[in-house]
Amino acid sequence: MSTPHQPRRRIRRQRGAFGVIYAIILPVMLGMVGLAIDLSMMYARGHELQAIADSAALAAARALDGTPDGLARAKENARTTARTAEYRFLRPETIDWTSSALSVGPTRDGPWTLADSANGSDLPNMLFARVDTGALDERYGRVAIAFLRVVGVAGEQHLARRAVAGRKESSIGPVAVCALSQSPLAMRSNAPAANAEEAVEYGFRRGVGYNLLNLNSHGNTARSFIVNPLDFPPAPARVSHQSDDALRPFVCTGHMPAPRIEGGSSLYVREPFPVSMVRELNARFASFNGGSVCTRYGAPPDSNVIDFRGPYGGFYISGAPTPLNGSAASYFAQGKLFTVADADVLPPGTTAASYGTLWSFGRPVRYAGGALGAPFTRNDWSKLYPVTAGAALSSNYTFADSPYERGLSPHRQSPVGMSGITKRRVLNVPLLDCPVSGGSARVLAIGRFLMTTPATESPPAIHAEFGGLTTYGELAASAVLYK
Structure with missing residues (x-):
């Protein structure tokens, strides 16, 4: 038979059991809380360090072009980028950069060389950055x-993070043409005019327009190429x-x-x-119809879509x-299909209209003893582009x-209703060592050409003015993180 005191004894016994359980669980709970706090601090610091490594590696990779x-x-890019970063989110501090944190290598897997030690014959292949x-x-x-x-963990933990970045793509379109000469730099005398020695690069004259679909350095049949990208x-x-x-x-x-x-x-x-792909090329002029697969978002137009054939105010x-032809008139001579502007002997019937648009993108330069010299001026046009009939x-x-x-203005026209990007209509074109046989070709150089006017299917034409050669370092390209 129970007494009035039994419930109180049971409660006291239960309180004792809870106390024992609490005493057992409390260290575990404190450990879990501590684990959460300490791990979150380590995670935050690791995230900060990774952000520094990522941004510095990307900045360095964008600049690497194989040259000193x-x-x-x-x-310098890695240093300045790292110095703008902060760590310790509770009490932010800036980073004092150490040059030994940057290494360069030929592939995303290395081998790695400290950037301060990279030199010599391996430098052209150093295109990836690791921080x-x-x-x-x-x-x-x-x-x-x-x-x-x-629980035995050291009072201090030391973290480090790494990042590897490199260029992913090159700003080179799939259009390719034959180089008109094997010579990187040659002199055109422009005789009988005096003091008009002009530099010619792989057979192309700066400031002259070419139909990229109607050239051949070895014959009178047009040859053009599209590159497997x-x-x-x-x-x-x-x-x-x-x-x-x-x-x-x-x-696109x-x-x-x-x-x-x-x-x-x-x-x-x-x-x-x-030739049907001129529709995609014409996205640079804000043309997205006619069956083009380009979109204004993935392939925006140039910021200046004016037609340099004229006329405009x-x-x-x-x-x-006007309108002028978008390029100089095609002409076959000396075993080559090029333009009247390239012929050593001026063909009969050459008029002012034969030269098409000139100097919309750049000016020719003088040949200076095996090097590029000073630009010509507009007063030299009669020497550079003579005629056999008319003015x-x-x-x-x-302007320079x-x-x-x-x-x-007046040499600018913005695309209507959309934003454009500068130099979208500049084509970086591989100049091939021709004749090409089989399915592969060797590149002699990369030429810069400005589309002077929209390309056409009939007649087949990509009118583009030669603006000189470009280098790997000058080509805009994206860099990505690999690791």
Whole structure:
């Protein structure tokens, strides 16, 4: 039989049991709380260090171009980028950069060389950057442990993070043409005019327009090429990567996912360049109809879509009816299909109109003893572009930069209803070592050409003015993180 005191005894016994359980659980609970706090501090510091490594590696990779100047820019970019970063989110501090944190290598897997030690014959291949925050002052990776020390974890943890970045693509469109000469730099006398020695690069004259679909350095039949943008020797080429459907998006963007293409590179090519793809090229002029696969978002137009054939108010060329032809008239001589502007002997019937648009993108320069000299002036047009009938062309343009580069009224027209990007209509074109046989070709150089006017299917034409050669370092390209 129970007594009135039994419930109280039971309660006291239960309180004792709870006390024992609480005493057992409390250290576990404190440990879990401590684990959460300490791990969150370590996670936050690791995230900060990774952000520093990522941003510095990307900044360095964008500058690497295989030259000493590119390496110097990469080191400076990494330093300035890291110094703008902060760590310790509770009490932010800036980073004191250490040059030994940056290494460069030929592939995303290395081998790695400290940027300060990179030089010599290996430098042209150093196109990837690695940043290791472990090489920075150790205080940046130090995290004080408050709670986990009770379970044997050291009172300080030292963290480091690494990042590897490199170029992913080159700003080279799939259009390719034959170089008109094997000579990187030659002199054109422009005789009988005096004091008119002009520099010519791989047979192309600066300031002269060419129909890129109607050239051949070895015969009178037009040869043009489209480049396989996905496969590069020595890896095998896939047939599917050279189909029109696979190629059109790359014609839209003018980019290829190859980290480096330059003189000496090999490419897989197909000929001729499909004339229907001029629709994709014309996205640069805000034209997205006619079956083009381009969109204004993935392939925006140029910020200046003016037609440099004229006429427009303030047009800078006079002496020929407008609109001019977008390029100089085609002509076959000396075993080559080029233009009247390239012939050593002026063909009969050459008029001012034969030269088409001139100097919209750049000016020719003088040949100076094997080097590029000073630019010609507009007063030299009669020497550079003589005629056999009628008056010669003349220009009223007085500025040192070109109408396109100046980008101001009256030589500017913005795309309607959409934003544009500067130099979208500049094509970086591989100049091939011709004749080309089989499905691959060797690149002699990369030429810069400005589309003077929208391309056409009939007659087949990509009118583009030669603006000189470009280098790997000058080509805008994206860099990505690999690790």
